[in-house]
Amino acid sequence: MTRMTLIVVLLVVVVLLVLYGIFTFNGLVRLKNRVDSAWSQIDVQMKRRLDLIPNLVETVKGYAAHEKSTLDSVVAARNVGLAATTPGQVAAADNQITGALRQLFALSESYPDLKANQNFLNLQEELTATEDKVAYSRQFYNDEVNKLNTKIESFPASIVASMKGYKQREYFEAEEAARTVPKVQF
8 A cells, every 4th residue: 555545544534533423413513402492392382281280279369268278288288399409300290290189170070060161171271282282292392301311332433422412311200190090978
């Protein structure tokens, strides 16, 4: 091999390594941005859900004023949700809110007038639609986190990820209590 051929081969190898580094870095940036966007969607849907809760509580108060503990638990769960920031905190708040809303909707079974109230029915329908959006957003977020975490762990992308300070993201996981059906007793 001539000296010129060796230089050309080394130059091609260096260019290929640089291109690989650029493509890998851009892929990590794309995945990070998708995870951030997915988290933003969860945040939007959770805020929408939290905004509906005060209206629901006020509607129920008129019919079930003596069920203060149930109403208080819904308000307390909402406050926990408002304070949550990390995926783990939001997941815990989500579980608490879901349990409190289940109790509230179970309470409505005891009050036929409340169950027939159009405002209550509209709020219940909006919350149900929002729950579906929250569930979809969680699934999308977890899918994107999985892609990013896999890329961060995969060799040789892990080298670029560690050089640029990419860390694995936390999944949005339901607590064990949220996976079981709560028992509501009056």
